[in-house]
Amino acid sequence: MNDIVSLNLEDQIGLLEKKEISSYELTSLYLENIKENKDLNCFISLNENALEQAKVIDNLKDRQSPVQGIPIAHKDIFCVKGHKTTCGSKMLENFISPYSSTVFEKLDNSKTIMLGKTNMDEFAMGSSNETSFFGKVKNPINPLKSPGGSSGGSAAAVKANLCAFATGTDTGGSIRQPASFCGITGIKPTYGRVSRWGMIAFASSLDQAGIFAKSALDSAIALEIISGFDEKDSTSINSKVPNLKEETISNMEHSIGVPMEIIEKIEDVNVKNNFLESIKILEKNGFKTKQIELPFLDYSLPSYYVIAPAECSANLSRYDGIKFGYRCDNPRDLEDLYVRTRSEGFGEEVKKRILIGTYCLSAGYFNAYYLKAQKIRAMITESFKNAFKNVSVIAMPTCSNGAFELGSIQDPVKMYEQDIYTIPANLAGLPAISIPSGYTEEMPLGLQFIGNHLEEGKILNISHQFQKLTDHHV
Protein backbone atom coordinates (compact mmCIF):
# COMPACT_ATOMS: atom_id res chain seq x y z
CA MET A 1 0.00 0.00 0.00
CA ASN A 2 2.76 2.39 0.93
CA ASP A 3 4.12 1.97 -2.56
CA ILE A 4 1.16 3.61 -4.22
CA VAL A 5 0.58 6.48 -1.79
CA SER A 6 4.27 7.29 -1.85
CA LEU A 7 4.39 7.57 -5.63
CA ASN A 8 4.82 11.00 -7.07
CA LEU A 9 1.90 12.75 -8.72
CA GLU A 10 3.06 12.03 -12.28
CA ASP A 11 3.15 8.27 -11.61
CA GLN A 12 -0.24 8.30 -9.89
CA ILE A 13 -1.72 10.14 -12.86
CA GLY A 14 -0.22 7.43 -15.09
CA LEU A 15 -1.89 4.66 -13.05
CA LEU A 16 -5.25 6.43 -13.16
CA GLU A 17 -4.98 7.04 -16.90
CA LYS A 18 -4.19 3.41 -17.59
CA LYS A 19 -6.98 2.41 -15.19
CA GLU A 20 -4.53 0.33 -13.19
CA ILE A 21 -6.02 1.92 -10.12
CA SER A 22 -9.31 3.72 -9.53
CA SER A 23 -9.69 7.01 -7.75
CA TYR A 24 -11.84 5.13 -5.22
CA GLU A 25 -8.99 2.76 -4.44
CA LEU A 26 -6.45 5.55 -4.26
CA THR A 27 -8.71 7.60 -1.99
CA SER A 28 -9.28 4.59 0.29
CA LEU A 29 -5.55 4.03 0.60
CA TYR A 30 -4.98 7.62 1.61
CA LEU A 31 -7.87 7.61 4.09
CA GLU A 32 -6.43 4.49 5.65
CA ASN A 33 -3.04 6.09 5.93
CA ILE A 34 -4.57 9.23 7.47
CA LYS A 35 -6.23 7.04 10.09
CA GLU A 36 -2.99 5.24 10.86
CA ASN A 37 -1.15 8.53 11.25
CA LYS A 38 -3.73 10.30 13.37
CA ASP A 39 -1.06 11.11 15.95
CA LEU A 40 0.63 13.51 13.56
CA ASN A 41 -2.48 15.72 13.89
CA CYS A 42 -2.23 16.87 10.27
CA PHE A 43 -5.96 17.30 9.72
CA ILE A 44 -8.52 19.51 11.43
CA SER A 45 -11.43 17.93 9.57
CA LEU A 46 -11.93 15.14 7.06
CA ASN A 47 -14.22 15.08 4.06
CA GLU A 48 -16.81 12.41 4.81
CA ASN A 49 -17.89 12.32 1.19
CA ALA A 50 -14.44 11.68 -0.27
CA LEU A 51 -15.08 8.07 -1.25
CA GLU A 52 -18.46 8.86 -2.73
CA GLN A 53 -16.95 11.67 -4.78
CA ALA A 54 -14.17 9.37 -5.98
CA LYS A 55 -16.78 6.88 -7.17
CA VAL A 56 -18.54 9.57 -9.19
CA ILE A 57 -15.25 10.59 -10.77
CA ASP A 58 -14.40 6.98 -11.61
CA ASN A 59 -17.64 6.80 -13.55
CA LEU A 60 -16.79 9.76 -15.78
CA LYS A 61 -16.32 8.72 -19.37
CA ASP A 62 -13.14 10.57 -20.15
CA ARG A 63 -10.39 12.35 -18.32
CA GLN A 64 -11.11 16.05 -18.20
CA SER A 65 -7.99 17.19 -16.35
CA PRO A 66 -4.55 15.73 -15.63
CA VAL A 67 -5.27 15.52 -11.91
CA GLN A 68 -8.70 13.93 -12.25
CA GLY A 69 -9.27 11.52 -9.35
CA ILE A 70 -6.20 12.61 -7.38
CA PRO A 71 -6.79 12.84 -3.59
CA ILE A 72 -5.46 16.06 -2.09
CA ALA A 73 -5.60 18.16 1.08
CA HIS A 74 -6.44 21.83 1.57
CA LYS A 75 -5.06 24.08 4.26
CA ASP A 76 -7.95 24.97 6.57
CA ILE A 77 -7.68 28.60 5.49
CA PHE A 78 -9.49 27.97 2.18
CA CYS A 79 -13.26 28.22 2.30
CA VAL A 80 -15.07 25.17 0.99
CA LYS A 81 -18.81 25.60 0.71
CA GLY A 82 -20.68 23.53 3.27
CA HIS A 83 -17.49 22.55 5.10
CA LYS A 84 -15.92 23.83 8.27
CA THR A 85 -13.15 26.39 7.78
CA THR A 86 -11.49 27.07 11.12
CA CYS A 87 -8.21 28.80 10.20
CA GLY A 88 -6.80 26.98 13.22
CA SER A 89 -8.77 29.22 15.57
CA LYS A 90 -11.35 28.86 18.31
CA MET A 91 -12.89 31.96 16.73
CA LEU A 92 -13.96 29.92 13.69
CA GLU A 93 -14.29 26.51 15.36
CA ASN A 94 -17.84 26.09 14.08
CA PHE A 95 -17.75 28.28 10.98
CA ILE A 96 -19.29 26.64 7.89
CA SER A 97 -18.21 28.36 4.68
CA PRO A 98 -21.21 29.70 2.74
CA TYR A 99 -19.10 29.88 -0.44
CA SER A 100 -15.92 28.34 -1.83
CA SER A 101 -12.49 29.81 -2.40
CA THR A 102 -11.25 30.07 -5.99
CA VAL A 103 -8.32 27.78 -5.15
CA PHE A 104 -10.69 25.06 -3.97
CA GLU A 105 -13.02 25.58 -6.90
CA LYS A 106 -10.27 25.33 -9.49
CA LEU A 107 -9.01 22.08 -8.01
CA ASP A 108 -12.54 20.80 -7.58
CA ASN A 109 -13.36 21.60 -11.20
CA SER A 110 -10.23 19.66 -12.10
CA LYS A 111 -11.85 16.67 -10.38
CA THR A 112 -9.47 16.27 -7.47
CA ILE A 113 -10.80 14.65 -4.30
CA MET A 114 -10.54 16.69 -1.11
CA LEU A 115 -9.52 14.27 1.66
CA GLY A 116 -9.70 16.89 4.36
CA LYS A 117 -8.53 20.22 5.66
CA THR A 118 -5.14 20.56 7.25
CA ASN A 119 -4.00 21.93 10.56
CA MET A 120 -2.21 25.26 10.72
CA ASP A 121 -1.01 28.00 13.04
CA GLU A 122 -3.93 30.15 14.16
CA PHE A 123 -4.83 32.56 11.34
CA ALA A 124 -1.53 31.53 9.72
CA MET A 125 0.43 33.36 12.41
CA GLY A 126 3.29 31.18 13.54
CA SER A 127 6.34 29.29 12.32
CA SER A 128 5.98 26.05 14.26
CA ASN A 129 2.31 25.02 14.11
CA GLU A 130 2.15 25.38 17.87
CA THR A 131 -0.33 28.27 17.84
CA SER A 132 -3.16 26.13 16.37
CA PHE A 133 -6.25 25.89 18.58
CA PHE A 134 -6.46 22.27 17.44
CA GLY A 135 -3.05 21.26 18.79
CA LYS A 136 0.35 21.11 17.26
CA VAL A 137 1.28 19.04 14.22
CA LYS A 138 4.19 16.64 14.54
CA ASN A 139 6.95 16.34 11.99
CA PRO A 140 6.63 12.91 10.29
CA ILE A 141 10.41 12.52 10.21
CA ASN A 142 10.71 12.94 13.97
CA PRO A 143 7.52 13.49 15.99
CA LEU A 144 9.37 15.50 18.63
CA LYS A 145 10.18 18.14 16.04
CA SER A 146 8.07 20.91 14.58
CA PRO A 147 6.81 20.54 11.01
CA GLY A 148 7.23 24.31 10.63
CA GLY A 149 4.41 26.74 10.10
CA SER A 150 2.04 28.10 9.42
CA SER A 151 1.07 25.49 6.78
CA GLY A 152 2.58 22.68 8.89
CA GLY A 153 -0.38 20.32 8.50
CA SER A 154 -0.18 20.43 4.71
CA ALA A 155 3.60 19.95 4.68
CA ALA A 156 3.48 17.04 7.13
CA ALA A 157 0.57 15.45 5.24
CA VAL A 158 2.52 15.43 1.97
CA LYS A 159 5.64 14.09 3.67
CA ALA A 160 3.71 11.31 5.46
CA ASN A 161 1.91 10.29 2.23
CA LEU A 162 -1.49 11.36 3.54
CA CYS A 163 -2.34 13.12 0.26
CA ALA A 164 -0.86 13.43 -3.23
CA PHE A 165 -0.30 17.16 -2.88
CA ALA A 166 -1.65 19.94 -0.69
CA THR A 167 -2.48 23.61 -0.83
CA GLY A 168 -0.96 26.16 1.52
CA THR A 169 -0.53 29.88 1.99
CA ASP A 170 2.61 31.92 2.47
CA THR A 171 2.63 35.41 4.01
CA GLY A 172 6.22 35.42 5.25
CA GLY A 173 7.39 31.87 4.62
CA SER A 174 4.45 29.71 5.66
CA ILE A 175 4.86 27.37 2.67
CA ARG A 176 8.63 27.37 2.23
CA GLN A 177 9.74 26.96 5.86
CA PRO A 178 7.47 23.93 6.55
CA ALA A 179 8.48 22.45 3.17
CA SER A 180 12.09 22.79 4.28
CA PHE A 181 11.40 21.28 7.73
CA CYS A 182 9.53 18.30 6.27
CA GLY A 183 11.87 17.66 3.34
CA ILE A 184 9.40 18.33 0.52
CA THR A 185 8.90 20.88 -2.25
CA GLY A 186 6.84 24.01 -1.56
CA ILE A 187 6.19 26.91 -3.91
CA LYS A 188 4.78 30.39 -3.31
CA PRO A 189 4.02 32.00 -6.66
CA THR A 190 4.12 35.68 -7.60
CA TYR A 191 1.77 37.85 -5.55
CA GLY A 192 -1.46 38.02 -7.57
CA ARG A 193 -0.82 34.83 -9.57
CA VAL A 194 -3.32 32.85 -7.50
CA SER A 195 -6.64 34.32 -6.42
CA ARG A 196 -7.09 35.14 -2.75
CA TRP A 197 -10.88 34.90 -3.03
CA GLY A 198 -12.21 32.78 -0.17
CA MET A 199 -8.79 32.48 1.44
CA ILE A 200 -9.01 33.87 4.97
CA ALA A 201 -6.96 37.06 5.15
CA PHE A 202 -3.96 37.61 7.40
CA ALA A 203 -1.91 40.37 5.68
CA SER A 204 -3.52 41.11 2.35
CA SER A 205 -0.54 42.68 0.57
CA LEU A 206 1.62 39.65 1.42
CA ASP A 207 -0.71 36.62 1.47
CA GLN A 208 -0.36 34.24 -1.44
CA ALA A 209 -1.56 30.66 -1.99
CA GLY A 210 0.72 27.92 -3.23
CA ILE A 211 1.45 24.21 -3.36
CA PHE A 212 3.22 21.45 -1.40
CA ALA A 213 4.26 18.40 -3.38
CA LYS A 214 6.90 15.71 -3.63
CA SER A 215 8.85 17.38 -6.43
CA ALA A 216 9.15 20.52 -8.49
CA LEU A 217 7.46 18.78 -11.41
CA ASP A 218 4.48 17.73 -9.26
CA SER A 219 4.26 21.29 -7.92
CA ALA A 220 4.23 22.67 -11.45
CA ILE A 221 1.25 20.52 -12.42
CA ALA A 222 -0.75 21.58 -9.37
CA LEU A 223 0.29 25.24 -9.42
CA GLU A 224 -0.80 25.68 -13.02
CA ILE A 225 -4.31 24.59 -12.06
CA ILE A 226 -4.76 27.09 -9.23
CA SER A 227 -3.14 30.01 -11.09
CA GLY A 228 -4.90 32.60 -13.20
CA PHE A 229 -6.87 35.80 -13.24
CA ASP A 230 -9.94 36.02 -11.04
CA GLU A 231 -12.16 39.06 -11.16
CA LYS A 232 -13.29 38.34 -7.60
CA ASP A 233 -9.83 39.27 -6.32
CA SER A 234 -8.99 42.89 -7.09
CA THR A 235 -5.26 42.15 -6.78
CA SER A 236 -5.32 39.21 -9.18
CA ILE A 237 -2.91 39.57 -12.12
CA ASN A 238 -4.49 39.45 -15.55
CA SER A 239 -1.71 37.62 -17.32
CA LYS A 240 -1.70 34.34 -19.19
CA VAL A 241 -0.58 31.33 -17.18
CA PRO A 242 2.15 29.50 -19.08
CA ASN A 243 2.34 25.73 -19.39
CA LEU A 244 4.30 25.30 -16.19
CA LYS A 245 4.95 21.60 -16.66
CA GLU A 246 6.52 22.25 -20.04
CA GLU A 247 8.61 25.10 -18.67
CA THR A 248 9.72 22.92 -15.76
CA ILE A 249 11.07 20.13 -17.94
CA SER A 250 12.43 22.32 -20.73
CA ASN A 251 16.14 22.90 -21.27
CA MET A 252 16.58 26.33 -19.75
CA GLU A 253 19.86 28.03 -19.18
CA HIS A 254 20.27 29.85 -15.92
CA SER A 255 22.43 32.43 -14.34
CA ILE A 256 22.07 31.86 -10.60
CA GLY A 257 22.55 34.84 -8.31
CA VAL A 258 24.16 34.12 -4.94
CA PRO A 259 24.06 36.86 -2.28
CA MET A 260 27.41 35.92 -0.70
CA GLU A 261 27.26 38.68 1.89
CA ILE A 262 24.16 37.03 3.36
CA ILE A 263 25.54 33.50 3.02
CA GLU A 264 28.73 34.40 4.87
CA LYS A 265 26.71 35.57 7.85
CA ILE A 266 24.94 32.21 8.32
CA GLU A 267 25.76 31.02 11.83
CA ASP A 268 24.85 27.33 11.52
CA VAL A 269 27.82 25.67 9.82
CA ASN A 270 25.73 22.79 8.53
CA VAL A 271 23.25 25.15 6.89
CA LYS A 272 26.02 27.20 5.33
CA ASN A 273 27.96 24.17 4.07
CA ASN A 274 24.84 22.53 2.75
CA PHE A 275 23.99 25.62 0.76
CA LEU A 276 27.50 25.98 -0.64
CA GLU A 277 27.51 22.29 -1.58
CA SER A 278 24.22 22.71 -3.44
CA ILE A 279 25.70 25.61 -5.39
CA LYS A 280 28.77 23.50 -6.15
CA ILE A 281 26.58 20.72 -7.53
CA LEU A 282 24.92 23.20 -9.85
CA GLU A 283 28.23 24.72 -10.94
CA LYS A 284 29.75 21.31 -11.58
CA ASN A 285 26.89 20.58 -13.90
CA GLY A 286 27.41 23.63 -16.00
CA PHE A 287 25.17 26.19 -14.34
CA LYS A 288 26.58 29.68 -14.18
CA THR A 289 26.54 31.41 -10.82
CA LYS A 290 27.11 35.04 -10.08
CA GLN A 291 27.70 36.90 -6.85
CA ILE A 292 25.03 39.49 -6.28
CA GLU A 293 24.29 42.11 -3.70
CA LEU A 294 20.93 42.49 -2.06
CA PRO A 295 21.30 45.55 0.11
CA PHE A 296 18.73 46.20 2.85
CA LEU A 297 17.73 42.54 3.02
CA ASP A 298 18.69 42.58 6.71
CA TYR A 299 15.82 44.97 7.24
CA SER A 300 13.18 42.63 5.81
CA LEU A 301 12.31 41.18 9.20
CA PRO A 302 11.78 44.52 11.00
CA SER A 303 9.83 45.91 8.06
CA TYR A 304 7.67 42.79 7.82
CA TYR A 305 6.88 42.84 11.54
CA VAL A 306 5.30 46.25 11.10
CA ILE A 307 3.48 45.66 7.81
CA ALA A 308 2.09 42.17 8.54
CA PRO A 309 0.75 42.97 12.04
CA ALA A 310 -0.66 46.29 10.78
CA GLU A 311 -2.62 44.56 8.04
CA CYS A 312 -3.56 41.75 10.42
CA SER A 313 -4.96 44.17 12.98
CA ALA A 314 -7.20 45.66 10.28
CA ASN A 315 -8.23 42.32 8.76
CA LEU A 316 -9.02 40.67 12.07
CA SER A 317 -11.29 43.51 13.17
CA ARG A 318 -14.08 41.61 11.39
CA TYR A 319 -14.21 39.03 14.19
CA ASP A 320 -16.71 40.84 16.35
CA GLY A 321 -19.04 38.04 17.47
CA ILE A 322 -22.00 39.37 15.49
CA LYS A 323 -22.21 37.91 12.00
CA PHE A 324 -20.15 34.74 12.29
CA GLY A 325 -17.67 32.99 14.51
CA TYR A 326 -17.36 32.70 18.25
CA ARG A 327 -19.41 34.83 20.64
CA CYS A 328 -18.82 35.03 24.40
CA ASP A 329 -21.54 33.95 26.84
CA ASN A 330 -23.95 36.45 28.42
CA PRO A 331 -22.51 39.76 27.22
CA ARG A 332 -23.40 42.74 29.42
CA ASP A 333 -23.57 45.11 26.47
CA LEU A 334 -22.14 45.50 22.96
CA GLU A 335 -18.70 46.64 24.15
CA ASP A 336 -18.46 43.70 26.54
CA LEU A 337 -19.51 41.39 23.70
CA TYR A 338 -16.76 42.69 21.40
CA VAL A 339 -14.02 42.61 24.00
CA ARG A 340 -14.79 39.25 25.56
CA THR A 341 -15.52 37.58 22.21
CA ARG A 342 -12.15 38.65 20.85
CA SER A 343 -10.23 38.03 24.07
CA GLU A 344 -11.66 34.53 24.46
CA GLY A 345 -11.72 33.64 20.75
CA PHE A 346 -8.16 34.59 19.75
CA GLY A 347 -5.03 32.83 20.96
CA GLU A 348 -2.02 34.57 22.45
CA GLU A 349 0.07 34.94 19.27
CA VAL A 350 -2.81 36.42 17.30
CA LYS A 351 -3.56 38.91 20.08
CA LYS A 352 0.09 39.91 20.22
CA ARG A 353 0.15 40.66 16.51
CA ILE A 354 -3.09 42.63 16.66
CA LEU A 355 -1.62 44.69 19.50
CA ILE A 356 1.65 45.34 17.62
CA GLY A 357 -0.25 46.30 14.48
CA THR A 358 -2.59 48.57 16.38
CA TYR A 359 0.37 50.22 18.09
CA CYS A 360 2.21 50.85 14.80
CA LEU A 361 -0.89 52.34 13.22
CA SER A 362 -1.96 54.41 16.21
CA ALA A 363 -1.80 58.19 16.33
CA GLY A 364 1.75 59.49 16.57
CA TYR A 365 3.41 56.23 15.49
CA PHE A 366 2.12 55.81 11.93
CA ASN A 367 5.03 57.64 10.26
CA ALA A 368 7.74 56.18 12.44
CA TYR A 369 6.60 52.61 11.93
CA TYR A 370 4.19 51.96 9.12
CA LEU A 371 5.45 54.54 6.64
CA LYS A 372 9.07 53.71 7.44
CA ALA A 373 8.41 50.00 6.91
CA GLN A 374 6.75 50.72 3.56
CA LYS A 375 9.77 52.72 2.46
CA ILE A 376 12.12 49.89 3.37
CA ARG A 377 9.82 47.53 1.52
CA ALA A 378 10.29 49.70 -1.57
CA MET A 379 14.08 49.61 -1.16
CA ILE A 380 14.15 45.83 -0.82
CA THR A 381 11.96 45.45 -3.90
CA GLU A 382 14.27 47.77 -5.81
CA SER A 383 17.34 45.74 -4.83
CA PHE A 384 15.70 42.59 -6.23
CA LYS A 385 14.84 44.47 -9.41
CA ASN A 386 18.48 45.41 -9.85
CA ALA A 387 19.69 41.89 -9.13
CA PHE A 388 17.39 40.40 -11.75
CA LYS A 389 18.99 42.56 -14.42
CA ASN A 390 21.95 40.17 -14.25
CA VAL A 391 20.60 36.81 -13.10
CA SER A 392 17.61 34.58 -13.88
CA VAL A 393 17.10 33.20 -10.38
CA ILE A 394 18.46 33.89 -6.90
CA ALA A 395 19.55 31.09 -4.56
CA MET A 396 19.43 31.25 -0.77
CA PRO A 397 18.81 28.79 2.05
CA THR A 398 15.13 28.54 3.00
CA CYS A 399 15.78 28.70 6.71
CA SER A 400 18.73 29.30 9.02
CA ASN A 401 18.16 25.96 10.74
CA GLY A 402 16.58 22.53 10.44
CA ALA A 403 13.36 21.60 12.26
CA PHE A 404 13.60 22.46 15.96
CA GLU A 405 12.05 20.62 18.88
CA LEU A 406 8.42 21.41 19.59
CA GLY A 407 8.20 23.79 22.53
CA SER A 408 11.86 24.80 22.32
CA ILE A 409 11.40 28.38 21.08
CA GLN A 410 9.61 30.65 23.55
CA ASP A 411 11.06 34.03 22.60
CA PRO A 412 8.78 35.59 19.94
CA VAL A 413 11.62 37.36 18.12
CA LYS A 414 13.60 34.09 17.93
CA MET A 415 10.51 32.49 16.37
CA TYR A 416 10.09 35.36 13.91
CA GLU A 417 13.72 34.90 12.83
CA GLN A 418 12.65 31.59 11.32
CA ASP A 419 11.52 33.60 8.33
CA ILE A 420 14.52 35.85 7.69
CA TYR A 421 15.28 34.24 4.31
CA THR A 422 11.68 33.78 3.20
CA ILE A 423 10.17 37.18 4.05
CA PRO A 424 12.02 39.18 1.35
CA ALA A 425 10.14 37.40 -1.48
CA ASN A 426 6.82 38.25 0.17
CA LEU A 427 7.70 41.90 0.61
CA ALA A 428 8.67 42.15 -3.06
CA GLY A 429 5.80 39.90 -4.23
CA LEU A 430 8.21 37.52 -6.00
CA PRO A 431 7.77 33.79 -6.63
CA ALA A 432 9.95 31.50 -4.49
CA ILE A 433 10.34 27.78 -3.98
CA SER A 434 11.94 25.54 -1.35
CA ILE A 435 13.33 22.14 -2.29
CA PRO A 436 15.13 19.57 -0.14
CA SER A 437 18.91 19.92 -0.27
CA GLY A 438 20.27 17.63 2.45
CA TYR A 439 20.24 17.19 6.21
CA THR A 440 21.40 18.66 9.47
CA GLU A 441 21.26 16.40 12.53
CA GLU A 442 18.98 14.04 10.61
CA MET A 443 16.46 16.74 9.77
CA PRO A 444 16.03 18.11 6.24
CA LEU A 445 17.30 21.42 4.95
CA GLY A 446 15.82 23.48 2.14
CA LEU A 447 17.32 25.28 -0.81
CA GLN A 448 15.36 28.32 -1.91
CA PHE A 449 15.15 29.81 -5.38
CA ILE A 450 13.58 33.24 -5.83
CA GLY A 451 12.42 34.29 -9.28
CA ASN A 452 11.53 37.51 -10.98
CA HIS A 453 7.93 38.70 -11.20
CA LEU A 454 5.71 36.06 -12.92
CA GLU A 455 8.67 33.77 -13.58
CA GLU A 456 7.51 30.71 -11.67
CA GLY A 457 8.63 28.62 -14.66
CA LYS A 458 12.26 29.54 -14.10
CA ILE A 459 12.40 28.61 -10.42
CA LEU A 460 10.48 25.40 -11.10
CA ASN A 461 12.90 24.61 -13.92
CA ILE A 462 16.08 25.12 -11.89
CA SER A 463 14.50 23.15 -9.02
CA HIS A 464 13.64 20.31 -11.38
CA GLN A 465 17.16 20.30 -12.79
CA PHE A 466 18.57 20.21 -9.23
CA GLN A 467 16.23 17.33 -8.38
CA LYS A 468 17.47 15.43 -11.43
CA LEU A 469 21.01 15.76 -10.08
CA THR A 470 20.21 14.88 -6.44
CA ASP A 471 17.97 12.49 -4.54
CA HIS A 472 17.18 14.53 -1.43
CA HIS A 473 13.54 14.73 -2.51
CA VAL A 474 12.94 10.99 -2.85
Next chain:
Amino acid sequence: MKISEDTLKNISLLSKLEIEKSMKEKISKELESILLMVDQMNEVDTENVKPMSHPLSKAQNLREDLVSEDIERDEYIKNAPQSDDGYYLSPKVIDQK
Protein backbone atom coordinates in the same frame (compact mmCIF):
# COMPACT_ATOMS: atom_id res chain seq x y z
CA MET B 1 10.56 51.49 23.09
CA LYS B 2 9.03 51.02 26.51
CA ILE B 3 5.42 49.82 26.57
CA SER B 4 3.97 51.56 29.59
CA GLU B 5 0.84 50.40 31.34
CA ASP B 6 -1.04 53.31 29.75
CA THR B 7 0.15 52.43 26.27
CA LEU B 8 -0.89 48.80 26.71
CA LYS B 9 -4.24 49.97 28.01
CA ASN B 10 -4.69 52.27 25.04
CA ILE B 11 -3.83 49.71 22.37
CA SER B 12 -5.92 46.99 23.97
CA LEU B 13 -8.81 49.44 24.05
CA LEU B 14 -8.34 50.22 20.35
CA SER B 15 -8.03 46.50 19.54
CA LYS B 16 -11.06 45.54 21.63
CA LEU B 17 -8.92 43.07 23.52
CA GLU B 18 -8.59 42.55 27.22
CA ILE B 19 -5.22 41.49 28.58
CA GLU B 20 -5.47 39.39 31.70
CA LYS B 21 -3.75 40.94 34.68
CA SER B 22 -1.37 38.03 35.03
CA MET B 23 -0.36 38.33 31.38
CA LYS B 24 0.24 42.09 31.27
CA GLU B 25 3.89 42.01 32.19
CA LYS B 26 4.70 39.14 29.85
CA ILE B 27 2.86 40.74 26.92
CA SER B 28 4.48 44.15 27.53
CA LYS B 29 7.94 42.57 27.62
CA GLU B 30 7.28 40.64 24.42
CA LEU B 31 5.90 43.68 22.62
CA GLU B 32 8.97 45.62 23.72
CA SER B 33 11.32 42.97 22.36
CA ILE B 34 9.44 42.92 19.05
CA LEU B 35 9.57 46.72 18.80
CA LEU B 36 13.27 46.67 19.66
CA MET B 37 13.82 44.40 16.66
CA VAL B 38 11.56 46.61 14.53
CA ASP B 39 13.54 49.70 15.57
CA GLN B 40 16.48 48.42 13.50
CA MET B 41 14.64 50.15 10.66
CA ASN B 42 16.00 53.44 11.97
CA GLU B 43 19.47 52.48 10.75
CA VAL B 44 18.24 52.93 7.17
CA ASP B 45 18.14 56.32 5.53
CA THR B 46 14.76 56.40 3.78
CA GLU B 47 14.79 60.06 2.86
CA ASN B 48 13.10 60.62 -0.52
CA VAL B 49 11.99 56.98 -0.84
CA LYS B 50 8.43 56.53 -1.99
CA PRO B 51 6.59 54.17 0.36
CA MET B 52 5.36 50.92 -1.18
CA SER B 53 1.98 49.75 0.00
CA HIS B 54 1.57 46.88 -2.38
CA PRO B 55 3.65 44.58 -4.59
CA LEU B 56 1.55 45.44 -7.64
CA SER B 57 2.04 49.02 -8.69
CA LYS B 58 -0.94 49.13 -11.02
CA ALA B 59 -4.42 50.11 -9.97
CA GLN B 60 -6.68 47.45 -8.57
CA ASN B 61 -8.98 45.64 -10.97
CA LEU B 62 -12.54 46.74 -10.68
CA ARG B 63 -15.49 44.87 -12.03
CA GLU B 64 -19.04 45.87 -12.85
CA ASP B 65 -21.19 45.78 -9.76
CA LEU B 66 -23.45 43.03 -11.02
CA VAL B 67 -25.04 40.12 -9.26
CA SER B 68 -22.67 37.26 -10.05
CA GLU B 69 -24.16 34.42 -8.07
CA ASP B 70 -27.09 33.65 -5.90
CA ILE B 71 -26.29 34.36 -2.33
CA GLU B 72 -28.56 32.55 0.01
CA ARG B 73 -29.14 34.77 2.98
CA ASP B 74 -30.02 31.87 5.23
CA GLU B 75 -26.72 30.12 4.48
CA TYR B 76 -24.86 33.20 5.69
CA ILE B 77 -27.08 33.84 8.67
CA LYS B 78 -26.63 30.25 9.83
CA ASN B 79 -23.13 31.22 10.92
CA ALA B 80 -24.36 33.99 13.18
CA PRO B 81 -24.09 33.21 16.90
CA GLN B 82 -27.58 34.69 17.35
CA SER B 83 -30.16 35.57 14.73
CA ASP B 84 -33.87 35.96 14.39
CA ASP B 85 -35.93 35.80 11.22
CA GLY B 86 -33.08 36.88 8.95
CA TYR B 87 -31.69 39.48 11.33
CA TYR B 88 -28.43 39.43 13.26
CA LEU B 89 -28.96 39.87 16.97
CA SER B 90 -26.72 41.93 19.21
CA PRO B 91 -27.11 43.36 22.69
CA LYS B 92 -29.19 46.53 22.81
CA VAL B 93 -27.23 49.61 21.76
CA ILE B 94 -29.86 52.31 22.13
CA ASP B 95 -30.13 53.82 25.56
CA GLN B 96 -33.80 54.05 26.53
CA LYS B 97 -33.35 56.46 29.42
